[in-house]
Amino acid sequence: MKNKISWLAAPYVIWMALIVVAPIIMVVIYAFTTAQGGITLDNFARMGTYTVIFTRSFQLALVATIICLLLGYPLAYVMAKEGPGFQRIAMVLIMLPMWVNFLLRTYAWMAILENNGILNNFFEAIGLFDLINGIFGTDLTYFRMIRTQGAVVLGMVYNYLPFMVLPIYSVIIKLDHSLLEAARDLGANSALVFRKVIFPLSLPGVLSGVTMVFVPSVSTFAISRMLGGNNQMLLGNLIEQQFLGGAYNPYLGSAIALVMMVIVIVCMVVMNHFGEGEEQAVML
């Protein structure tokens, strides 16, 4: 440490060492050992069994991230362009759900999506099922919404959308207005100003938004358990089972966690490399 002031960071460094670094080291050790204490690669060899779950986890997280991006970017853009009044209202609406506990929010979705939940009751009340049954001759009494992949993705989008909107918004709002004027001055119409200046300069925001949505989505277990049921098991649930559930096997759980971590890190590194030029640009 170069100077005295850096000692102020000591509590944080110790904290990090205890609750971030130490667990990671333990995960690595567990992943390579057996219950008897011997070193082994068996835990990784068993990974093939779970390919389906790996694929599903990454797929759903990817879909959720893309939806968040498609919804979040325009929202962030409009917010940054509109007057302060609109900005305040939009910001409160985005932040409001975050003041309610994550689990409560997800429980609320369960109540909405259940087979005899709020949404299906509503469809019933407006006579939607009667109408459909009348036309197609079916025997529909509810839409199956809960315990589907769609419900899991919905839960991810709903919970993580703010993490996409906020970084993009904060990058766009800080864009130097004279750059936009310069582009117009050089002959670009509004669409070209967006494509050639605003979008490339907002990429750092997009990158951090994508990271902040993708990483928690890929490792979630609460959303998938509550909205996905048993047939939509994700990596998070699989790992949870190895540590807390009936399939108790922390060695295997650690190995799965480690593989997941490595894949996520590789994804992030590749993506950040791709956006490196822009990252540098924004620091100007």
Next chain:
Amino acid sequence: MSKELIRLSNCTMAFDGEVVLDGINLYINDKEFLTLLGPSGCGKTTTLRIIGGFQTPTSGDVFFDGVRINSVPPHKRAVNTVFQKYALFPHLNVYENIAFGLRLAKTDKDGKRYKLSEKEIDQRVMEMLEVVNLRGFEKRHISQLSGGQQQRVAIARALVNRPKVLLLDEPLGALDLKLRKDMQNELKRIQQAMEITFIYVTHDQEEALAMSDTVVVMDAGKIQQIGTPEDIYNEPKNAFVADFIGESNILDGIMREDGVVEIFNRKFKCLDSGFEKDEPVDVVIRPEDVDIVPENEGQLKGTVTSVTFKGVHYDTIVDFYGFKWLIQTTDFCPVDSRIGIKIDPDGIHVMKKSHYSGMFGDYSSYSEEYEEISDASIDPEEEEQEDENEE
């Protein structure tokens, strides 16, 4: 005779009811170097933005080549801008910054859309890099350039589009004195070589005088004077212009008849005419137009109160009957010495009274040091009487 290219006709601009440009009438000729000069907040940038299309005047009209362009958006005007803080695109390198305008689709005279070929773009960018002396920098990132280099990229980025008019908003503001002088020459050279109309904004009066064909002096949203640099310096229209352009002593006078003005109850020959008889006027005397002579030969007599060595000359503050003049002279006159002065008729400039009268021209506050001496000075009344006796 060059032809008129841009005309601002009675342009007024108000933000939330606050008037920042007040009835601007201005025309700009083709291939002219015109400078908007004035103190901070006088409306220079706003005027430029109206011409560039970034702002629409609250009332009044803008004409380009005889066509009213009030509602033509910036990207459809044959005008390019060098922004006050360059506004270079940080995500593009030098080459791509300059090529930005060229890569956009153009519309030809018949309204057909077309794009420049990669080869033509390359040729024009390279040619421009040559002009601004940045060959070899094309791959550089904007953040890896010095202020002066960034500024040249900004100029190249605008010029490469071959606009009819280039707008420059204090483009040299961030540069040090030496680089500033170099760039002034450079810009003037480019303007003449490429035969483009330049509308240049600055609050540096030396820069304005050195570079321009026409200077427009502005204050408080109004044009105070339009003229050649010589006109503006030698024949200021009012006390504001006289004070803003160079140093000047501005005195109250009375025009007794054509060619005769009375200052401090003393008649002076001058070259001005066309005033009412006995009209109160402002009189401007430039510090370098005053000759110091022995006390008994002077048209006015006063006491030296402060001397500052300025290299080429001494800035000498002299008290004449309680009014402090700045005189620039190569003769050293010690503090407290009594001197006389002589002024040639062409060193006296008479101006109509304006609401600026009485606001400028007294050098009493020229230095802190002076304040103390002023208290101890001779009572002006007393001295005035003494002078009258002599007469």
